[in-house]
Structures are given as structure tokens and as C-alpha cells.
Amino acid sequence: MHSRKVNAFITAFFSALIIIPGSGHSLTLQEAVLAASVYDSEISAARNAQRADSQKRLQGFASLLPVVSLNGSYTKQDQPKATYAAGVTRHNYSLNLTQPLFDIAKYAAWKRGDAIANYADVALMLAEQKLITSVAEAYFHVIYQREVLTSAINAKSAYGKQLNQTQVALQVGEGTRLERDEAQANYDRAVADEIAAKNDLEEAGMIFSRLTGRNPDEIQPIALSCVMRFPVSDDFKALQQQAGQHNLQVRAALFQLEQTKADLIAAHGAHLPVVTLQAGYGTNWSKAEDSNILDTVFGTTSKTRSSSIGINVSIPLFAGGSQISQSIEAVRRREQGRDLLEDARRKARQETQSAWLKLKNGQSQYLAEKKALASAKNKVNSTSYGRKVGLRTIIDELNAEQEYYKTLQTLAKVQYDYLNARLKLSMETGELDYSRLAQYRCAADNKTPRLIKQGR
Template identity: 50%
Template sequence: MKRVLVLVFFFPSLLQATTLLEAVNAARRYDAGFSAALEEKKAGNEAFDQGIAGLLPSINLEGGYAKQDQPHVKYAAAVKRHNYSVNLNQPLFDLAKFAAFQRGSAMSDLADAEFIVAQQTLIRDVSDAFFRVVYQREVLEVAVSAIRVYGQQREQARAALRLGEGTRTEVDEAQANYDDAQAKEIAARNDLEIAGTAYTRLTGLIADGIEPVSSQCYRLTQQENMQQALLLAQRNNAEIRKASTQVAQARSNVVSATAAHLPVVNLQASYGGNWSRGEDENVLDNIFGTTSKTKNTLVGVNVSLPLFAGGGQLSASRETLNRLNQAKYALENTRRQVNQQTRTAWLNITNGRALLKARQKAALSANSKVKSTRYGRELGLRTTIDELNAEQKYYDAMQNEAESRYKYLSAGIQLLALQGTLDDPMLQQFSCHPTQISSSDRK
């Protein structure tokens, strides 16, 4: 009892099964790569403020103090000078700074798009690890059941051989099936351990806490036709958004390069004061201005016109145009890739649902065949080898059903990610309680 209490204290997750949504939320807190992506997004968003700062006025305060001494003279002895000024500079026409604002806005949008990609990637990776654990667990259960049944049949075949009612061939067949099941169990345990390690790396949770019925409780929404799925992907796909923001950033670079050929107009204003005073003032200090106090105000417009820069600006303009074309082609390539991947995922869901139902029926039929073959053997119409073959086909059918279910779920996750709708409400479609499974879903 003490050992159980210790396990409960240190591993409370053992008391409650982990749903897919809970696993994703755990990964958001635990995964270091996702945390790095979040910090990168925050840093990238600062580019917007930095860009808009160039369009706003800059104000600075300057001040100075100096002491000048001329020994052995009758004036300007130990003169102290003070000055201060407040300066303002406001761009009136500076296309380069406007381009910097556009670039900052595009970089901020790019940071958001990259973070959305990171979110979708995290959810997809956690979902794949989650369902792979469920799948490998089912494969292991099939292998363990097969070992148990084949072990019983092997002992029955040996007993029948000792009594003279069986053949050596039946014993060898049972032994071969038993050995094959053991090999499959070893492979299944290894694959389950690998899947659990991947799941733990992402979430920090133990794979034993995964909800065991989650693979039977999914509700995948399906678009009526492929065209609807494609339109949704083209509108919301995170990779397309990312490529679009890269095009916007390339356009701002073109504007910035163009601005190098245009004049820059700035409004400049300043207000300040100067005063000085000698230590031993006399008439000469007043005559030569050693002692003085002035205030000044300056308002003006500064115009700068570039004339020639060695051809570097022309080269930079050509470079930015080529970069813009590159970004446009990359965007089109991304659209085509998303289009192809969406078609594949949609077909995998459509055909995967039909295949899963067919695999389920095949497993039921294989189970019925095992029962009828066993009954036929008892009547002398079937042999032990026939029963062993039927058992083998039944366990193969169960494993095929589990594999079809895993591929169907993976296709659903893939389509949701491509359409940019892989969020928390969607993840709830993959989780439920056993009481929520309808009778039609159980069949």
C-alpha cells in the first residue's frame, strides 16, 4: 500500500488518462523548441515599433560646460562657459524611412506567421506521437494475445501427439506460429518504447498515461468535395501566410532601394542658450565678450539630394527586384505544394475511412472464421493446421485494422494542419469518453 501511495504522489498523471488536448497543452509548456519559437515571435514583433519610430520626430537634449584660463592676462581669466540646446528632427519626405516602416511591419507579420507554423508543427508532432503510441499499444496487445493463444494450441498439439491423436506437423505448425508471435511481440515492445520516448520528449509526460480509448472516439469533419478543402487550405495555410509576408518584406526592400535615388527632406528645429563669465570680470571682459548670455531659436528645412554613389545604388535596386521575384516564385511554389499535400490528405481521409470500415469488417469475419474452424475441427471436418491458419489471419486482420485507424487519424491531423484549422477545438474531436461512443461507431 505504501508503494502505491508513493506512485500516486510522484506520478498523479497515472490516476487520470491524458487526452490529446491535454498532451498538446503540456507540450506548449514543456517543449524547448516551442518556447524558443515564442521568444522569436516576441523579438520579431519589435520590428514594427522600430519601423514606425523612424517616421516620428527625434528629440534630444545637449549641454556643455567648459572652463578656460589664460594666466598672466588682464581679461578672460578662468572663464566658465555653459550651453544647452533642445533639438528636434522630423522627417517630411524620406522614402527610406517609410520603407523601413513597411519592412518592420512585414517582419512583424513574418514573426507571427512563423509562430503559427511552429504551433501547427507542435500540434501535428504531438498528435502523431500520441496516436503512434496508441497504435503501437494495440499492436502489442495483438501480439500478446497471439502468444497466449498459440501457446495453448502448442500444448494441445503436443498432448494430442503424445496420445496418438495428432501429428508432428501440427506441433511444428503451432511452434512456428508461437515463435513468430514472440518475435512480433519483441518488435512491438521496442516500437512502443520508441513511440513513448518521442511522446515524452515533446510533452514531458509518460506514455502510459495516454487515454486508451482516444483512437476510437474521433470525429473527423470532412469537406463535401476536394475543391472546398483546397480553397480552405489556400486561404488559411500557415506556410502560405509565411511566404506572403516574405513577399511583402521583399517589396519594402525594393522601396528602400528606390529611396536612395530620391531627395530627403527633414524639418529641423532647436532652442538653446549660451552664457559665459570670467572669474575676475573687468571692462576688457565686457568689451571682448568674455561675459555674455544669449538664447537662440532655429527652425529650418534641410534637403539632401543624392547625385552619384558609384553605381552601388543601381546594383542594390536590381538586387531587390530579383529578390522580389524570388519571393513571388517561392510563394507560388508553396501554393502548389500545399495544393498537392491537401489533395493527398483529403484522399487519404476519404479512402482511409472506407478502408478502416473494410478492415473492421475483415477482422470480424476473420474472428467468425476462427470460431467456425474451431468448431469444424471438433467435428473432425477441419485440422489443427486449418485452425492455426485461421488464427494467424485473424491477428493479422486486427493489426491491419489498427494500422488503418492510425493512418486515418494521421491523415485527419495532416489535413487540419494544411488548412490552418488545427487548434484546440479541433483537437477535442479526437477525445471522448467511452459512454459517448454510439452503437454505430462500435460496429
């Protein structure tokens, strides 16, 4: 729960800075999450829900404490024709105390309130984790779609030059119609890809703005080689064990199980006696107006004090079988909670293994795609040279360029998947919080045309 309070403090501290966008300021992932924590209405609702449910702990404990009440009354009686007590004023007060001595139901209410409050804390942490994940995915998606758009623009430019060359060559009789048509097809495809990439980037930006209230143009690119320097454990068994203990879904299921245990205690307690201490002190006044001898005889005017203390015992004998039925229901609910807890642990372990495999495979695939991109670039250069010396045709050069831009987009997708897998692994092991996002502060060189910079 301490990390939640730290996150709340950081959010409050930086909120004044985050909500005022700066004109040329690059927005890091940490800043985007902080902006979302102030802007997003869903996380605000989750905070209010947590504050409300946290009162259950106090309410449950209060049922174990004594109840003290002060009662009083004032009455005036007027009987003009009565032989006595023609006018009587009465007033009284009483101070009463009730203290449960043995009441399993109240103890169970305390335990249940404590479990509900703990679950509320975890529910808020889950909401914060969901917000971090949503913002990070939107942040990464904007970067990825920028990369796709940049690749599409470069491809269209290259294919446009090739199309002009083939048209000129066809006019002077040095080219063929087949080469011109091939270049035209590649150019038209690149134009369509650019339109689709612009639409996808605009949609990704809208999602990011909806979550954070910030301009997606402020997002800074990320150097993946820098992110990869942060180590990830090779022992996925240890990561699975960590997920089984610290995964937030597991912790939520654990506190839900605690609630069912409290309900079971309450159901069993319904078969037991309830012992209560009761004490009271009070005074009664009665005063007759224009009293006579009859008022004196019958005590119309009087003042009495009373005090009492005792123990009340209530023993349940028969309730039509409802209490037995409630006990059976509570046992089944507890077993259901245990099954759900085990299911949450199994899912956490499975998702951790899946994220770990994607992360490790992503590292290998990233290195392989970098080599493939370098090879594709060399092939473009060699094919271009080969066409100049008559060993390759313009169609060969077009195919080489097409393969290069396809590899470029594949590399961008690999980087996007790697970032999401790293985020997913942190979430499943219960480590995803604001401080973890510092790993993504590695900014790429702004001079590079690549929006997700490759390692050098």
C-alpha cells in the same frame, strides 16, 4: 492572430493543472498539447522569438516620428598669466528637433518592420502547429503500439495453447510432428513479435514524454467511430482553395513577399531626395572671473540665445552605380518572393488533396477491415469446429488464427493512418489549433481489450 492569443491564454490558464499529473487521470490529446506547450523548450524559444521580432513594427514606425534631443556642456578655463579671460566659465544647452518630411527609406523601414512582425506571428503559429502535430502523432503512435502489443500478446497466448495441444496429441499418437512444428513456428514468431512490439511501444512512449513531460500510460484510447462523426467536406476543391488562402506556410510566404516589397521601395527611394525639417533653440553663457576692462571690451562675459528652423534637402547624384544595382537586386528578390508564394500555394493544394484522399480512403478501408476482421473471426470459429468434427486439421486452425491476428493489426494500422490523415488535412487547411483537438476527445470503453475501440 486572434487565435494565437486565445491559445496563449488557454495555455497559461491550464498550465498549473497540466503540470501536476494525477494518479488515475486519463490524459486527452488536448491536455497533452497543453502540457507540451508548457514543457517543450522549442515552443518557448519560438514565443521569445515572436516577442522579439514584434518590436520591429514599433522600430519601423518610430523612424517616421521626430527625433528630439537635449544637449548641454560646462567648461571652465583657467589662464592665470593672461591679460584678460584669465578665468572663464562657460556653459550652454540646446534643444534640437529633426522631423523627416520626405524620406522613402524610412517609410520602407516602417513597412518592412510591419511585415517582419506579421511574419513573426505566423512563425509562432507554425511552431504551435508543429507542436500540436508532433504531440498528436506521438499520442496516436502510443495508442497504435499498444494495439500491436495487445494483438501480439493475444496471439502468443493462443499459439501457446495450440502448441501444448499439439505436443499432447503427438505424445498420445493423435497428432503429427508437422502439426507440432507448425504450432512451434507460430508461437516463436509470436514471441518475437511481442518483444518487438514492447520495444516499439517503449520508444513511442519516450518520444511522447520528451514532448510533454507526461507519462504515456495516462493516454486514453480513442473511439474512432466517434471521431468519424465529425463531418469532412466532400468538396476537396473548396478545401484546396481554403488551403491556398489560410495555410500557414502560404501566409508565411506572403509576409516574406511583403518584406521584399518594402526592400524594393527602399531601393527605389535611394534615387529620390530626402527632405528633413530641423529646428533648434539654445542658450550660451560665458562668465569671466576677476574681469577687467579687456574682458568688457572683448565680451568675455556674455549670454546669448539662439533659435533656428530650416529644411534640409539632400539629393543623390552619383554613387558609383550601387543604387541602380540595389534596385535591380530588389526587383529580383520580389520576383523570388512571388515564386515562393505560388510554390507554397501549390504545395498546400497538393498536400490538401493528398490528405483528403487518404482520409476518404481510410474511412472506406476502415469499414472494409472491420468486415474482414469479423469474417476472420468467424473463420477461426468455423475452423475450430471443423477440426473437432474431423473436417479441418490443426494447421488449418493455426492458419485461420494467424490470419485473424494479422487482420487485427491491419485494422489498427488503418485507424492510426486515418487519425493522422485527419490531422494532416486540418493542418493544410489552416484549421489545426487547440479547439480542433476536441474532435479526439471520444474515449473508448475501458472494458474492451481493444485500445482503439471499434464502432458498434
